Amino acid sequence: MISLTLDVTLRQQAFTLEVRETASVEVLGLYGPSGSGKTSLLEAIAGLRTPDEGEIRINDRVLFSSQGGVNLAPRERHIGYVPQDALLFPHLDVEQNIRYGERGDTPPDLFPSLTQILELDPLLSRRVRHLSGGEKQRVAVARALITRPTVLLLDEPLAGVDRARRELILPYVLRIRRDLHVPLVYVTHDAAELTAIADRVLRLDAGRVLAAGAPSDTLTIAE
Amino acid sequence: MNADTWAIARFTVLMAVVATALVLPPAVAAGWLLARRTFPGKTLVETLVSLPLVLPPVATGLLLLWLFGRRSPIGQALDAAGIEVVFTWKAVVIAMMVTSFPLVARSVRAGIEQVDRRFEDIASTLGAGPLRVFRTITLPLAARGIIAGAILGFSRALGEFGATIMVAGAIPGRTQTLAVGIYTFVETGREDAAWGLLAVSALLAFGAIYVSNRLVDQAGRA
Numbered sequence: 240m241i242s243l244t245l246d247v248t249l250r251q252q253a254f255t256l257e258v259r260e261t262a263s264v265e266v267l268g269l270y271g272p273s274g275s276g277k278t279s280l281l282e283a284i285a286g287l288r289t290p291d292e293g294e295i296r297i298n299d300r301v302l303f304s305s306q307g308g309v310n311l312a313p314r315e316r317h318i319g320y321v322p323q324d325a326l327l328f329p330h331l332d333v334e335q336n337i338r339y340g341e342r343g344d345t346p347p348d349l350f351p352s353l354t355q356i357l358e359l360d361p362l363l364s365r366r367v368r369h370l371s372g373g374e375k376q377r378v379a380v381a382r383a384l385i386t387r388p389t390v391l392l393l394d395e396p397l398a399g400v401d402r403a404r405r406e407l408i409l410p411y412v413l414r415i416r417r418d419l420h421v422p423l424v425y426v427t428h429d430a431a432e433l434t435a436i437a438d439r440v441l442r443l444d445a446g447r448v449l450a451a452g453a454p455s456d457t458l459t460i461a462e
Numbered sequence: 463m464n465a466d467t468w469a470i471a472r473f474t475v476l477m478a479v480v481a482t483a484l485v486l487p488p489a490v491a492a493g494w495l496l497a498r499r500t501f502p503g504k505t506l507v508e509t510l511v512s513l514p515l516v517l518p519p520v521a522t523g524l525l526l527l528w529l530f531g532r533r534s535p536i537g538q539a540l541d542a543a544g545i546e547v548v549f550t551w552k553a554v555v556i557a558m559m560v561t562s563f564p565l566v567a568r569s570v571r572a573g574i575e576q577v578d579r580r581f582e583d584i585a586s587t588l589g590a591g592p593l594r595v596f597r598t599i600t601l602p603l604a605a606r607g608i609i610a611g612a613i614l615g616f617s618r619a620l621g622e623f624g625a626t627i628m629v630a631g632a633i634p635g636r637t638q639t640l641a642v643g644i645y646t647f648v649e650t651g652r653e654d655a656a657w658g659l660l661a662v663s664a665l666l667a668f669g670a671i672y673v674s675n676r677l678v679d680q681a682g683r684a
Contacts, residue, residue, distance in 0.1 A: 287583045313586040320587045326580055330602045339598075340588035386589055 240265055241390055241422040244296035247283050249276075254446040256280060262451075266416060268437030269426045270458065275443040277426040278323070281392045284424065285320040286313035297389055319383030319391040319421070323398050325375040327367040333378050334363040340386040353381045356414050373400045373408050380411070384421060391415065394426045412436060430458040466634075467658040474639040475666070477551060478619035481558035482612055485566055489615070490608060492563075493570025494596070498579075515564040522560055523628025530556070530629065553630035554637050558622045562615035569614055573607015574600060610674050617670040621663065640666075 242263045249256040256276040269277045282288040284295055286302065289310060295303040297318075302311050327336050337359070338350065354360050357377045362370065370378065376396045383391055396412060397405045413436060415421050427433060433440055433454050440457040442450040450457040492511055496504070514522050530547040531537045540547055547553050577600055585595045601608070623641035630637040632646045640663045647656035 285583075285587050287587070313583065314589045314591060316587070318587060320584065322580065322584065326578075326584050328581060328585075328599065339585065339590075342589060382588065 241298055242296075243267060243390070243424075244294060245280070245284070246293040247280060247290045247295065248292040249279055249283055249288065249290045249446075251276075251279060251446070256283075256446040258441070258443075258448055260441055260448065260451060262439050264422065264439045266423045266425055266437045266439075268433035268440040268454065269424065269443060270428065270430065270433055270440050271443035271449075272428055274445075276446040277443055278394055280443075281320065281394055281424065281426060284390075285318050285392060286311060286316050287320075300389075317386065317389050319380075319386060319388035321376065321379045321383050321391070321393050321396060323394045323396075325372075325379040327370075327375055327378055327382070329367055331367070332363070333359065333365050333367060333370070336367060336378055337363075337381045337385055339382060342386075345385060345387070349385060349387070353384055356418055357381050357411055371400075371404075373404050376400065376408065377411060380415065384415070384419065388421065390422045390424060392424045392426075395428070396425075397427070397429070397432060409435060430454075433458060464655070464658070466655065467662065469635070470638055470640060470643045470659060471662045471666075473551075474620060477554045477639065478558060478616050481555045481562065481619045482566075482616045484555065485559045485563050485615055486608075486612060489563055489566035489611065490570050490601075492567040493608075493611075494574055494600070496567070497571045497574035498600075511567050512564050514561050519561055519622070519624025520628055521624075523557060523625035526553070526556060526560065526625060526629040548629060549631045549633065549637060551630075551637060554626055554639060557625035557629050558619035561622050561625050562618040565618050566611040566615035569611025570604070570608050573604035573611065576607065577603040606677050606680065610677050613670050613674040613677070617667055617674070620666055620670070 240263055243261065245258050245260045247256060247258045253274065254276070256279050258280060269280060271277055279288060283290050284302070290303060290305065292305045293303070294301065294305070301307060301309050302316050303309060328339065331339070337353065341350070354363065357380060359377060359381055362374060362378070367375065367378070380391070380396070393412070397408055400408055409432065412425070416423060416436065425433065425437060437454050439452065440454050441448055442457045496508060496511070527548060528534055529536055530540065530553065532541055547556065581599050581603065582595050585599045590598065621641055622639065623645065626637070626639055627642050627645070632638050632642045638646070640659050644656045644659045644663070647653065647659065
């Protein structure tokens with residue numbers, strides 16, 4: 240469980256992203272159509288985009304505050320980020336990708352437990368260009384989790400996976416929550432995914448929060 | 463081909479290798495700066511980086527001659543330290559470096575610009591500082607551009623003439639390179655020797671450009 244404070248104003252070309260949300264969650268879902276600001280919000284949390292105004296706090300740790308003049312670098316935020324296209328390092332194999340975020344104090348059993356939970360052991364020596372969409376996502380998740388982040392941001396993890404295989408991937412996401420106890424911020428435009436995993440949903444459209452609350456309340460309302 | 467031809471060819475290749483090795487670090491730094499950073503005066507820096515490309519090499523050579531001569535502060539400092547540059551092999555290397563720098567820097571810049579910045583972003587979320595991101599992500603992903611740049615710079619160095627003859631002269635056995643040798647052999651009526659150097663030059667240039675093109679083709683397919 241983490242407590243998240245997102246007070247973000249981020250001016251973009253098409254619209255201004257405005258989010259004010261405080262929640263204690265295990266899985267926060269961000270739901271909305273393409274271009275509604277979901278990815279921009281994730282990037283602001285990860286530190287890859289600087290909001291124009293506001294404050295981002297996780298468990299009372301201030302990551303960004305326009306008033307307080309705080310803007311932690313991405314490497315200081317302890318946030319795992321898995322972008323939609325996974326962005327595995329193309330010059331490294333699967334194991335090297337996963338181990339990229341290892342540090343001196345990384346527990347030695349973390350790597351084997353991640354590769355076991357995400358079923359990556361048979362893939363470790365592969366070049367990343369030979370992986371399927373779902374495999375890439377799992378590798379990217381392991382790579383992010385090896386840093387022991389306080390929260391894992393998943394940007395449409397099932398988008399690059401064909402419908403038939405999606406049911407095979409979702410259990411892995413549930414295992415992150417159940418076995419590794421890592422809180423998630425989960426972006427999707429598929430309501431069914433969020434019903435399965437989120438305990439709170441922010442519904443975004445054109446940069447504004449249309450609704451916030453339990454999946455059953457937020458996902459069923461009309462557009 | 464006689465022993466002279468081979469000695470000149472060996473000397474030129476050696477000087478070009480040293481010049482390329484020395485020009486790479488500053489050229490990579492300049493290429494990275496121009497590809498990844500915006501700062502006041504960037505256009506001015508871009509122009510300065512490209513200047514030796516358009517300035518007549520002889521003019522560049524004249525500038526270097528002044529810079530390392532006894533009338534400039536740098537030349538005086540070197541003189542005081544007992545380091546002689548003008549009309550030595552060091553001048554050959556410097557002339558090669560200055561004239562090949564723009565080619566290397568431009569190629570490095572293009573190589574780095576082709577690297578998706580988001581790979582660097584992801585590396586930073588994984589805890590990597592700027593130096594580690596550069597060393598482990600940017601540099602290997604831009605490797606083809608950097609290698610192509612090095613080969614291009616090496617080829618340019620092999621053929622360097624104008625700046626070299628100004629600042630290093632054409633001292634047989636000391637500063638005579640392939641290009642300078644061809645010129646002096648023709649001037650002194652030794653055309654057969656000039657033709658020998660021409661053949662070696664053509665072979666080296668062909669090899670370097672061929673390897674460079676192969677690399678660019680592979681990068682295009684990757």
